[in-house]
Amino acid sequence: MSLLEMRDITKTFPGVRALDGVSFDLYAGELHALVGENGAGKSTLMKVLGGVYPFGSYGGEVVIDGRVRQFHSVREAENAGIAVIFQELSLIKELTIGENIFLGREPRTFGVIRWEELYSRAQKLLDEVQLPLDPRTPVGHLGIGQQQLVEIAKALSQEARILVLDEPTAALTDAEVETLFRIINRLRARGVGMIYISHKLDEVFSMSDRITVLRDGRTVGTEPTSALDEPRVIARMVGREVGDIFPEATHEHGDEIFEVRNMTVEDPNVRGKLLVKDVSFKVRRGEVLGIAGLMGAGRSDLLMAVFGAHPGRTTGEVYVAGERVHIRRPSDAIAYGVGFVTEDRKRFGLVLDQTILNNMTLAGLPRLSGRFVTDVDAEAAAGGRAMKDLRVKANSVFTVAGTLSGGNQQKVVLAKWLLTNPRVLFLDEPTRGIDVGAKQEIYGHINRLAQEGLAIVLVSSELPEVLGLSDRVLVLHEGRVTGEFKRTEATPEAVMACATGHTRRAA
């Protein structure tokens, strides 16, 4: 008998049917992968399961151990043994690991917390997830990977029998991913049923027992993993066969337009700790330079420092078109023709309350509109063209940015920087968390921009993306350049070797 059965789940939001008769089941000890493009309804389905959307706000039935359950709150779902670890972690940074694990369920006597018991139980849980830390450590001191493990410890403390993992490896290093997978296998042996949501199909194929594909709020199919392969799953996700998702492009390389020499960046919080050590690189017009490396290798710090936006102490030289320039703040960088599509669009890229237009023109406002008095019509004309060029799907340039899907938001951020008329464009994780179709569009834009003569520096955690788009790849490991490859030499294995610390000098 299935541990969990979700029958004919339907959920509508004003104007949109997010789930349309989705059925899904899960056996004890199984890892069932749930895949689909962004917006396919995966997270919505998990929110129905986790009690985020209370009973009555959706149609259909949630059956656990053969009994129909009606959850009115997250707490009720938790009590039924369901733990959901969302992509955006929900730990409180100021509280300790132990306090977070037992938040709201602290062992207590007449309302007084029994701290000794709390921390000793927390310690046992940490041992179980192989996190060698004191449970009295504030969560804010932990890396994302460690926080993820704390979330799992929390799920274990609830004796969850159904565990939902939403993109659990998005921010993990390879070592952390391995630890996570070991823990998953142990949980599997204990009979915990797991629902695994991921965009990373290689992980899905290596870990899962069955795969369910969702598309546009409907189930496209559920099959044993052994009966499927990647192209077929992708085809089901997008509803069409995807050819090579990286268009083969040849870039004409022009003159050297941008050079960084001996860039070193200090951690603003830890004196003497270097985040970037003596990094140099050059980019030509029309060239895409990829920067690969694991999380924490200093890739974003490097770009932030070059852009004049890093809070830590920075040394090094920057040359634009052969001329030494001093970039002390982002406005200097913009003036020298450097654009920076930052990572995490919601946090660093967009003012979500503002219109598409106001976001698009934010960085280039004086140029587009006027130094002091703005000209909304000139802006609207420029923004409208950018919207058409990048194919942003929205009613008008006056639509609020926060209401757009991830892919369209990313295009708005891209447009913002293109409207500053850059000569060099930094792209930091330009396709993080957007669906396959939008990714492909962004890849197309990157190639087109390079062909038009823009120099591009691309940072991405997705190796295929770096390898598929870059003319040259620079690999960072712990703030140092450990390798440099031409497109033809850059194999995933060789790049990965450098990213994990093996040095190679070439190209």
Place this chain on the structure above:
Amino acid sequence: MSHPANEPDVKRPLTTADVSPPGAVPEGVEAREGRFRLPTESLRAYTMIFALVAIWLFFQWKTMGINPTYPYGIFLSPGNFSNLLQQMSVTGVLAVGMLMVIVAGQIDLSVGSLVGLAGGVAAMAQDPGGLTGALGAALVLGVVIGVFQGALVAYANIPAFIVTLGGLLAWRGVILGLSKGATIPVRIPFFRELGVGKVPQAAGLVLAALAILAVVWTTFSRNRARRRHGLTMLGAGATAARIVIPVVLIIAFIYLMNAGGGVPVPVLVLLAVAILGAFLTQNTTFGRYLYAIGGNPDAARLSGINIRRYILAAFGVLGLLVGVASLLHTARVGSASPDAGTYMELDAIAACVIGGTSLMGGRGTVSGAVVGALIMASLDNGMSLLNVENYTQYIVKGAVLVAAVGFDMLGRRKS
């Protein structure tokens, strides 16, 4: 992953917005703006205007028959309406400045004390300084103190709440010390006119005519600009509405004011401040950056905006407007007392909030803040006409403030 580079360099308190971003939409849901659905912003504006009209009609109805001269009610009679606008002008001017500071994600609690200080200094400066000395002293003092507090916020990273709470205490102390507790009368007739004078009726008509011309001209030049940029032009209906509605309002306003003896000078000052404030927030890079800074300081900084400079500037503008407000208030009362302006910061903040400004920053309009001030003044005035006890007035105003935000939240959740 530890990303020190991700740390914002402007600290702000953790708000509910951090937990659930206001623009958050469930995965897979593209919030759609239907063809015939009003955008949320204008919907709010209409709700607010509707509430204002409802309040006016209510007081008009309740004041029927109190005075035999006005059988249909006193509230909207020219004399009272003119009085009402005069009463709101000080709060209105402060609210326009406060709005810019709040939109940038800051707050200023020192406004009331500063009104007392600047007004007192203006009154004291009358003797050696004359009219220019008096007016100049208040305006310069306002700007200097505004910039000073802004610098502490922007460059010394002290939260605005703390800096201006300190200001609230300190500036009150300064004026008590300077004046030794005495009330200083306004002696210069022109100074006094700032608070109680009325624009001659003929001049009022000329101003109204100029305003109408300006409305017509901006509408048409805007349409020309749209054509030049290849954008779709407004249809004849929309063009007509954009002209007819303001023109009708201008005519009604000038008719009512002239029937009450002319447009009061402080009301004219408020109108000028509101128009300039609206222009500054909607049509300049300064305004655009304030919204960006309040909405997402990290994104603003990375877009090349010098956050500190603009926060400082917002406090400076507010300081200038506090100077203006202190002159209007002192002139209206006829003297500067050391406790003048008490609680005015709260009135100004309340006006902004009733007008739809988010205290988390990034959201709010000058017109909303002015309507907010008008709603508050209408409640004050109407309840006084009805001889409602003082304590009840406080309770009603408090309840209206909370209810306004409550309805706003309800509306946002639905949309």
